[in-house]
Amino acid sequence: MKEMSTIVKSITSLMYIPILVFGMYIIIHGHILPGGGFQGGVIVATGVALVFIAYGTNKANQWFSSKAMFSLMSLAAVLYFIVKNIGGKRLSEFLLETEIFGPAPVGINPGFIDSGGVLGPLNILVGILVFAAVSYAIIVLSQMEAE
Template identity: 45%
Template sequence: MKEQDKGMTLIVKTITRLTVGLILLFGIYIVSHGHISPGGGFAGGVIVALSFIHIMLAFGKEVAFKTVSQKVASVFESLGALIFVTLAIAGIGSGYFFLNFLAKGEPFRLFSSGLIPL
């Protein structure tokens, strides 16, 4: 089977190419402004994950696995866990509450929520 025959129709693939970048950008926006507006990190993370699922559904899982290999996905997963544990240890080591040791900033600024966006 040819590479072009895998996945869905040409229309779905074209729409995916046009929209997946915007979906990813919107997810990153929601994550970075989650402490200011409703939604937050969880909703933004779901939107970012859906952009990759969109690629997998439109082009087939072979193309998705070529784009992001199992090794790269494993590295990002491990890196996320390592960052979480590092922040937890830093909070405990500094004598403050678990994951709540960065100072709060000025209201209505992007970095005004301490560790909430992280």
């Protein structure tokens, strides 16, 4: 895929950071608002697709490698398994009373970020996993098109 015009590259440079920030917002607030790890991961991967479209396959492959995305995807899957299956209730209780996550919430979903216990870290891991998987697919498909 060839790189696009200067206008498309300029718009990509302007929009890439807001796309990443919005995707991370959706991931982090996924357990208290509509959205979550999957939706936020796809939004962040959309930024990677935009870079590949605007700057072309050759230049974008310098910034995003398939090996790094595959490693990130594998790491997120292993950490998700550890947090979900091995940590479970103990990890949720361990995180809940710390300075980072604060005291246990009173009432049903008071709307704080830490109100989901272990769901917050799980949403973040799902977001990283989906981002890496979709980005990996974009990278592989762009390399197939280039050949």
